[in-house]
Amino acid sequence: MDRRKFLQLCGLTSASLLAGNNTFAGEIRRNPNIKPIMGSWFEFKHHNDSEGKYWNPALTKFTEAQWRAKIKEISETGMQYLVLMSVAENGKTFYPSTLQSRYDYECADPLEAVLSAADEYGIKFFVSNDFWSDYRNVDKMMTDKDISILREKGMEEVAEKYSHHKSFYGWYYPNETGLYNTIDETTINYVNKCSKKARELTPGCVNLIAPYGTKSIRLDDKYVRQLERLDIDIMAYQDEIGVKKTKAGTAGKYYEALYKVHAKAGRARLWADLEVFEFEGEVYDSALIPARFNRILTQLEDISPFVENILIYQYMGLMSKPGSVAPAGHKDAERLYKEYMDWLKVQQGLTIK
Numbered sequence: 001m002d003r004r005k006f007l008q009l010c011g012l013t014s015a016s017l018l019a020g021n022n023t024f025a026g027e028i029r030r031n032p033n034i035k036p037i038m039g040s041w042f043e044f045k046h047h048n049d050s051e052g053k054y055w056n057p058a059l060t061k062f063t064e065a066q067w068r069a070k071i072k073e074i075s076e077t078g079m080q081y082l083v084l085m086s087v088a089e090n091g092k093t094f095y096p097s098t099l100q101s102r103y104d105y106e107c108a109d110p111l112e113a114v115l116s117a118a119d120e121y122g123i124k125f126f127v128s129n130d131f132w133s134d135y136r137n138v139d140k141m142m143t144d145k146d147i148s149i150l151r152e153k154g155m156e157e158v159a160e161k162y163s164h165h166k167s168f169y170g171w172y173y174p175n176e177t178g179l180y181n182t183i184d185e186t187t188i189n190y191v192n193k194c195s196k197k198a199r200e201l202t203p204g205c206v207n208l209i210a211p212y213g214t215k216s217i218r219l220d221d222k223y224v225r226q227l228e229r230l231d232i233d234i235m236a237y238q239d240e241i242g243v244k245k246t247k248a249g250t251a252g253k254y255y256e257a258l259y260k261v262h263a264k265a266g267r268a269r270l271w272a273d274l275e276v277f278e279f280e281g282e283v284y285d286s287a288l289i290p291a292r293f294n295r296i297l298t299q300l301e302d303i304s305p306f307v308e309n310i311l312i313y314q315y316m317g318l319m320s321k322p323g324s325v326a327p328a329g330h331k332d333a334e335r336l337y338k339e340y341m342d343w344l345k346v347q348q349g350l351t352i353k
Contacts (some may be wrong), residue, residue, distance in 0.1 A: 028346045034297070035304040036344055039081025040074065040315035042125075044094040044110050045103070047086065047135055049280075051098065051304045053287045055317035055328040061106050064113045066326035068331070073116035073321045078344065079339075081311060082118065083126045083172050083208065084238075090134050095161070099153055106297055111162060118167030122233075126172040126208045127162070129155050129194060142190040152197050159201040170206035170233070171198045178213035183226035187211075195231040208234040210273045215246050219257045227265040235268045236311055241299055242275030242291065244283055248298045255306035272307040275301050276318055276336070290318045290332045293339035302343075 045054025095111040098110040214237045239251045317329035319337045
C-alpha cells in the first residue's frame, strides 16, 4: 500500500490533528476512514503484578456494584466486545468453583457480576477458558494432558454456570505461542481441541485468539495452508506497539498482508489487538501506563483499512471515566478516557470541528 497516498486521500494525518501531547480540543477533524475502538480485553487481576501495580489492588476490593458499574462505563464508550483474559490463575479461580479455591475478593463472584451487567448493557463477552496453571509455562499449558483435562472440566463448569447469559458470546483461548514464520503445530492442536470442546458445550459460540509475533510471520502459501487447518472464528493479531516490537504507524503493512492471506484461506475473521499502553520503565518489567492519544490515533489510522474490528489491550487500568464509582488504574487513565471520547464525539458527528 502507498501509505503516503492513503493519508493524502484521508486528509490530515494523526500527527497534524494533535498539536501537543495533552491538549487537542478544537483541532480534531472527523476522518471516517479511522475505525473506532470496538472492544477491549478485560481482567479480574493482571497476571503480571509489576505491570498491573496501578489497578490490581483496587480490583480485589471491587464490590458487585462496582464490577457492574465498570461494565456500564465501558458500554458508554461504544465498545461492544470484551475479552476476558482468565477465569483462573495459577491455582485459584475468579468465581466459585469445585475445581480450585477462589481468590479472596470482596465480590464473591466477579464473573457473574460482569456477565449479568453485560446482559443489561449489550456487551458481548469472549469468556476465557484458562489459566488453570502457571501461565508463564506456555508450552506446558498448551500440551500437558493433565492441564488439558482440567481445562475442559473448567470449561464444563463455566458453561454450566454462566452460558445462559446472553452476553456469553463465545470463548477466548489465552495461551499463545508466537507465530514466528508460520502457525505451529502446537497452536493448531491446542486451538482445535479447545474449539471442539467449546462447540460441544456452547453451540453457536464465536471463538477468538490473539496471536503475537505479527511482524515476524512469513505470509506465504504455507501460512495459508496452516490457517485453513485452524478451527477459529476470529484472529485479533497483536500490533505490538506497546511492547516496542513495532513502531506506531508501521504496522499497517503487516495487517494489509494478513488481510490478503486470510482472504485467500477463507478462514478466520481478521481483527486487531491494539496496545494502548506504555511501560513506566523497562519493557515487561515495569508498570503499564496509558499511552498518549496521538500515538494511539496513529495506530488506529494505520490499521483501520485492513481489519474488521479493533480491540484494545486494554480499558481496565488504562482508561477510566472521570468520577467513576469503580476507579482503577494509573492517574492518566482519566486523561486517556477523555481524549478518546472527545475524538469519538467528533467522529460520530456529535461535535462539529
